[in-house]
Amino acid sequence: MNIFDxxxxxxxxxxxxxxxxxxxxxxxxxxxxxxxxxxxxxxTYIIKGTGTASDGALRIYSNTEITGEGMGKTILKLADxxxxxxxxxxxxxxxxxxxxxxxRDLTLDGNRANSTADVDGIMTGVLPGKxxxxxxxxxxxxxxxxxxxxxxxxxxxxxxxxxxxxVAHHNxxxxxxxxxxxxxxxENNVAYANDRHGFNVVTHSHDVILRNNVAYGNAExxxxxxxxxxxxxxxxxxxxxxxxxxxxxxxxxxxGSNGILFKQAENSQIINNVxxxxxxxxxxxxxxxxxxxxxNQILSSTIFGIEIRPYTGSLGGPGSSYDNMIxxxxxxxxxxxxxxxxxTTMNDTFAGNLIGxxxxxxxxxxxxxxxxxxxxxxxxHLTVTLPQNYGTxxxxxxxxxxxxxxxPPTQGVFLSGNEKDNTLTGTDYNDxxxxxxxxxxxxxxxxxxxxxxxxxxxxxxxxxxKDTMKGGLGFDTFAFTSFAEAGQGDVIQDFNVRADKLDLxxxxxxxxxxxxxKAFAEGYIKLVQNGENTEVYVDQDGLSGSGAxxxxxxxxxxxxxxxxxxxxxxxxxxxxxxxxxxxxxNMSPSPVNLAGTTGxxxxxxxxxxxxxxxxxxxxxxxxxxxxxxxWGNVGNDTLLGGKxxxxxxxxxxxxxxxxxxxxxDRDTIEDLRIHDGDRIQIDNILNYDQTTDAISxxxxxxxxxxxxxxxxxADGLDNGSQFIAVATIKGVTGLNADQLHLDGDLxxxxxxxx
Numbered sequence: 110m111n112i113f114d115x116x117x118x119x120x121x122x123x124x125x126x127x128x129x130x131x132x133x134x135x136x137x138x139x140x141x142x143x144x145x146x147x148x149x150x151x152x153t154y155i156i157k158g159t160g161t162a163s164d165g166a167l168r169i170y171s172n173t174e175i176t177g178e179g180m181g182k183t184i185l186k187l188a189d190x191x192x193x194x195x196x197x198x199x200x201x202x203x204x205x206x207x208x209x210x211x212x213r214d215l216t217l218d219g220n221r222a223n224s225t226a227d228v229d230g231i232m233t234g235v236l237p238g239k240x241x242x243x244x245x246x247x248x249x250x251x252x253x254x255x256x257x258x259x260x261x262x263x264x265x266x267x268x269x270x271x272x273x274x275x276v277a278h279h280n281x282x283x284x285x286x287x288x289x290x291x292x293x294x295x296e297n298n299v300a301y302a303n304d305r306h307g308f309n310v311v312t313h314s315h316d317v318i319l320r321n322n323v324a325y326g327n328a329e330x331x332x333x334x335x336x337x338x339x340x341x342x343x344x345x346x347x348x349x350x351x352x353x354x355x356x357x358x359x360x361x362x363x364x365g366s367n368g369i370l371f372k373q374a375e376n377s378q379i380i381n382n383v384x385x386x387x388x389x390x391x392x393x394x395x396x397x398x399x400x401x402x403x404x405n406q407i408l409s410s411t412i413f414g415i416e417i418r419p420y421t422g423s424l425g426g427p428g429s430s431y432d433n434m435i436x437x438x439x440x441x442x443x444x445x446x447x448x449x450x451x452x453t454t455m456n457d458t459f460a461g462n463l464i465g466x467x468x469x470x471x472x473x474x475x476x477x478x479x480x481x482x483x484x485x486x487x488x489x490h491l492t493v494t495l496p497q498n499y500g501t502x503x504x505x506x507x508x509x510x511x512x513x514x515x516x517p518p519t520q521g522v523f524l525s526g527n528e529k530d531n532t533l534t535g536t537d538y539n540d541x542x543x544x545x546x547x548x549x550x551x552x553x554x555x556x557x558x559x560x561x562x563x564x565x566x567x568x569x570x571x572x573x574x575k576d577t578m579k580g581g582l583g584f585d586t587f588a589f590t591s592f593a594e595a596g597q598g599d600v601i602q603d604f605n606v607r608a609d610k611l612d613l614x615x616x617x618x619x620x621x622x623x624x625x626x627k628a629f630a631e632g633y634i635k636l637v638q639n640g641e642n643t644e645v646y647v648d649q650d651g652l653s654g655s656g657a658x659x660x661x662x663x664x665x666x667x668x669x670x671x672x673x674x675x676x677x678x679x680x681x682x683x684x685x686x687x688x689x690x691x692x693x694x695n696m697s698p699s700p701v702n703l704a705g706t707t708g709x710x711x712x713x714x715x716x717x718x719x720x721x722x723x724x725x726x727x728x729x730x731x732x733x734x735x736x737x738x739x740w741g742n743v744g745n746d747t748l749l750g751g752k753x754x755x756x757x758x759x760x761x762x763x764x765x766x767x768x769x770x771x772x773x774d775r776d777t778i779e780d781l782r783i784h785d786g787d788r789i790q791i792d793n794i795l796n797y798d799q800t801t802d803a804i805s806x807x808x809x810x811x812x813x814x815x816x817x818x819x820x821x822x823a824d825g826l827d828n829g830s831q832f833i834a835v836a837t838i839k840g841v842t843g844l845n846a847d848q849l850h851l852d853g854d855l856x857x858x859x860x861x862x863x
Contacts, residue, residue, distance in 0.1 A: 110498070111145030113138050115154075122152025127188060129156045133167055136175065144172025144498060149185075149215060151178040157188045158195040158226070165200035165232065171208045172498055175199065177215030180252040180276065186218040187256075192225045197232030197262070201243050204236045208244045209496040212251060219256030221281060230256045230280070234264035234289065242266035245496045252276045260303070265289035265312070269494045271296070278302050283309045284327070290314045294493050299323045300331075307364065310334040310351055318355045318491055324364065331361035331387065335372035350427070352376045355489035362386045368410065371397040373420055373427060378403070378489055385409045385523070386541070391443065396420025400433045401486055407440045408523040409541045414440035414467070419451035429453035436484060437461045441523045444545070444563070445470055447477065460484075466527035530565075535572070544581075548784045566784020568612070571599050584608035584763055584786035586678070586852075587662070590615040592649045595659035604643075604664040606671040608745070608763040608786035611645065611662070612678040614851065621650045625679040632658070634677075636669045643667040675788075675853050696733050709744075714751075727762075745786070750776050759787055768836045769793055770823045776836040783844075783854050790856040791835070794823055803847075807857065810844040817841050 113135040120131035132147070132154065139145035156166045166187070169175055177183025185198060198217050201207035210233070217230045230253035235241045246267060252275065253260035260277035261284065263270055270293035277284030277300045284300030287293055287310045299322065300307035307324030310317055310333070324331035334351050354377040361368040361384045368384035371377065373396040381404045384391045391407035394400055394417045407414045415435055420428045430449075435457060440446040446464035449457065449472045459469070459477035469477060523541045524533040530547040537555040544551055546564040553560055553571040560569045563581040570588040571578055575597035578587055587601055587609065594616070613634070617623050620633055628634050632652035637644040642665055648658035700717030709726040716734040723730060725743040732739055734752040741748055742760040749767035750757055757766050758779035763786025766778050770793040781787050794807060806825040809832055811818045816839050820832040838844070849855035 110500075111139065111142045113145050113147045115147065115149060120149075120154060122150060122154050125155060127157055128154040129166060132156070132185075136167060136169055136173065139173045140170040144209070146174045146176065146498075149175070149177040149183045151182045153184040153186055153218075155188050156185050156198060157191055158193050160193050162194035162196050162227075163203040165197035166195055167199045168202050169199060169207070169210055169212065170202065171206075171210065173209075174211035174213070174496075174498060175215075176211070176213050179214050180216050180250055183215040184218055185215060187220040187224055187226075187228060189220065189223040191220075191228075194227045195229065197229050198256070199230075200232040201234070201246075204239075206235060206241045206243060207233070207246075209498050210243075210245070211247045211249075211496055211499060213247070213249045214251070216252040216254070217256070217260075218254060219280065221255045221257040224257070227258050228256045229258045229262045230260040230277075232262045232264055233267045233270070235266055239266075242268050245269045245494055246271070247496050247499060248272045248275060250274045252278075254279050257281045259283045259286050260300075261285045263287060263290050263293070266291070268292050270294070271493055271495070273297050276300075277307075280304065283307070284324070285309070285322075286311065287314045287317050288312045290317060292316050292491055292493055294318045294320065294491060295322060296320045297322065301326045303327045306330045306333050307361075308332045310354055312336065313351065314354070315352045316489075316491055317351075317353075318357065318489065319359060320355070321358045323360045325360075325362045326364065328365045330367045330370045331364040331384075332356060332359065332368070333370040333372065334374045334377065335370070336374070350375055353489055354378070355380065357381055357488075359383075364388065367391070367393045368407070369393070370395065371400055373397065375399050375427075377401075378486075380404055380488065382406070383408070387411065390414070390416045391440070392416075393418070394430050394433055396428050396430055397433065398427070398429070398431045402433065402435045403437050405438045407438065407443065409441065409543070410443045412444055413448045414438075414443040414446045414464070416448045416450070417454050417457055418449070419453045421451075429455070431455045431457065433457045434484065434486075435459045435462065439463045440467060441465065441525050443467065443525065443543075447471065465525065467525060468527075526563075539574075548583075566782070566786070575599065577602065579603050580605070580609060583784060584610075586610045586612050588612040588615075589647075589661060592616055592619070592647065592659070595647050595661040598644070598660035599662045601662055601664045604667050606667055606673065606676060610676055610678050610852070612852075613647070614678050614680045616647070618680050619649070621654060623651070623680075628677075628679055636672060638669045639663075641666050643669050643672075678852050680851075696731070700735070705742075723760075749790075763787060765790055767792060768819065770821050770833070770835055775834055778836055778838045781838050781841050783849065788854045788856060789819070789849070790858060791819075791821055792858050794821070794857040804850045804855070804857075805846055808846045808850075808855065810838075810846055812842045813837075815840055815842065817844050 115132040115135040118131040118134040120128040135147045158166050219228050233243045259282045260280045266289045268291050273296040275298045280303045283306045284303045285308045289312045306329050307327040336350050351374045357380045359382045363386040365388045367389045368387040369392045371394045376399045378401045383406045385408035388411050390413045391410040392415045417430045446467040447469040525543050526545040526549050532550045533542050534552045535554040539556045540558045542551045543561045544563050544567050548565045549567045551560045551569045555573045557574045558576045561579045562585050566583040568586045569578045576599045579602040635646040645662045646658040647661045650656045697715040700715050702720040703712045704722045705724040705728050707725045711729045712721045714732045718735045719737045721730040721739045723741045727744045729747045730739045732750045732755050736753045737755045739748045740758045745762040747765045748757045752771045754774045755776045765788050767790045809820045818834050819836040820834045822832045
């Protein structure tokens with residue numbers, strides 16, 4: 110084989126002088142010789158375009174190989190300040206057929222931080238609309254980074270293409286694309302931190318295999334198969350659809366949208382992939398038909414495991430999704446395992462999948478069974494013809510391994526609850542734990558864990574390590590049990606200062622000299638505003654000791670001044686509890702029927718039988734005497750029944766129910782939801798001292814059928830045990846006075862209120 114060295118044509122690496130013409134002269138010499146091998150020595154070569162986008166920077170012709178000393182060793186770098194579009198730092202010539210090309214063992218640096226041009230990395234193909242195609246192209250052990258468009262960009266049309274053992278990262282668009290490509294294999298590649306997709310198969314590509322690749326940390330989808338925009342064929346959109354695509358054995362994680370997306374594709378297969386931690390679905394089929402989804406592990410995702418939906422975009426073409434086979438997959442730690450949407454999603458089969466207790470939402474005539482079914486199919490198989498000038502390249506120095514990537518969490522666990530109240534415990538590794546719709550308790554253990562409560566009032570304890578916690582819907586408690594958990598600063602993504610709590614009880618029991626009443630004044634806990642976040646610091650010996658405070662948690666998008674005493678659960682003496690004074694001067698002179706507005710209203714009843722209804726604000730309702738009906742509706746409301754047997758319903762929000770000890774009156778609390786932030790305040794309690802008295806001497810909860818009766822002894826043991834029933838709590842059982850009081854959900858006052 111003819112060997113051509115660009116240094117013989119004037120190229121000189123590492124001098125920051127333009128080497129484009131010298132390298133191109135070597136490529137041109139190979140062309141004139143009928144083919145050859147252009148060998149680039151180690152170092153950085155500066156290249157530029159011609160000013161005509163379709164020229165690219167370097168043009169490689171038929172029967173030619175360009176090779177370097179390895180990724181990260183031989184570097185072709187775009188010149189600083191370049192501003193004209195370049196469709197390929199290396200490309201096959203536009204508007205002519207090129208065959209038998211090899212590009213390997215080098216790095217392309219698009220230098221997008223120091224240029225303003227639209228630049229692709231490698232481009233192949235003949236002009237759109239023509240019947241000709243480039244053929245037998247091999248790209249291996251090539252790194253492309255920081256181009257302002259697409260890194261690996263085989264385009265209209267390329268056949269018999271192999272891209273393998275290559276890396277694309279930090280590019281403005283996609284890492285790897287297959288645009289009007291056929292009979293192609295993309296294998297053992299890595300795409301990460303690209304601004305759009307990791308891998309993108311588009312525009313009538315067919316007979317394409319993506320196997321054993323890794324796609325992670327890309328801004329949109331990890332792998333997407335979709336039709337192109339517009340029609341580049343005489344036949345119209347029908348020939349724009351991708352078909353006969355095999356996605357097999359890939360690892361796809363932590364991408365911004367879906368792990369794998371098939372949009373307007375058909376007759377393809379998604380087999381044996383590992384998918385987790387993506388921002389939307391694990392796998393999404395949109396306007397797709399006859400897709401086999403078999404043997405994948407979808408270990409976590411923000412939304413659904415596998416979603417099938419119609420295409421409703423503007424490109425035209427098929428919108429329905431139908432006749433898809435979802436078989437033998439393992440799905441954990443998602444909101445729902447399988448979801449179908451839209452009236453044109455139909456005839457899909459779900460069988461032999463392992464989804465535990467995860468829910469599904471299916472439409473039309475789709476069926477689901479945990480049993481395996483007899484279904485035999487032929488896996489897509491390709492034979493790709495290598496370039497005629499291909500050699501193993503044994504003389505090349507082995508390239509360095511791809512940039513380090515996060516391995517799949519083979520030792521951590523992915524746990525998901527269900528609609529029940531679950532207790533889920535992680536391991537010593539990096540776990541993902543999601544509670545779902547019950548009132549759940551999530552424990553991370555060691556490792557850097559991700560805990561998400563989802564619906565319901567949940568308790569989340571990250572344990573050791575730098576954990577990330579998200580309560581989700583409902584009013585949640587974030588628990589810290591040991592000072593050893595401080596230091597790295599767990600992240601709480603959605604702390605709600607109106608209802609959520611930090612439970613520091615077990616941690617602070619061991620703090621030297623700690624009292625709850627002086628927790629802040631003596632430096633045991635400190636809140637610091639840092640930008641839009643609140644940082645929580647704890648110190649186990651306070652200001653008087655020599656120990657340093659440590660960062661316990663960072664509460665995203667919270668303001669220090671918005672925190673309330675009820676946001677903390679601590680041992681020992683309680684922080685000041687809310688005191689509700691008697692607004693007698695505002696009492697109505699006669700029975701009333703009042704309704705609030707959408708604002709924060711204060712409604713005053715009378716000494717008669719009143720009806721008070723709040724609306725959507727944080728309302729205060731005062732019943733006074735009489736058997737009143739009080740309904741807070743939406744918002745965090747305060748309902749103080751006063752004397753009489755009152756009916757109280759808080760509605761949505763974190764509500765306070767005020768019960769007065771007054772002879773034989775018995776109130777009814779219709780919808781107490783402690784886990785959603787509701788609290789009970791009992792007025793007219795005499796001589797109760799939080800530091801010495803047992804709460805059980807003053808308050809008892811007794812289960813009666815499906816309800817709970819609240820009984821009170823107003824003076825405790827002073828005059829013997831004299832409990833009287835003061836309220837019936839409907840539909841709630843299992844209440845514990847000691848725990849409610851410790852959590853700040855049961856408040857005792859000496860006030861004789863309305």
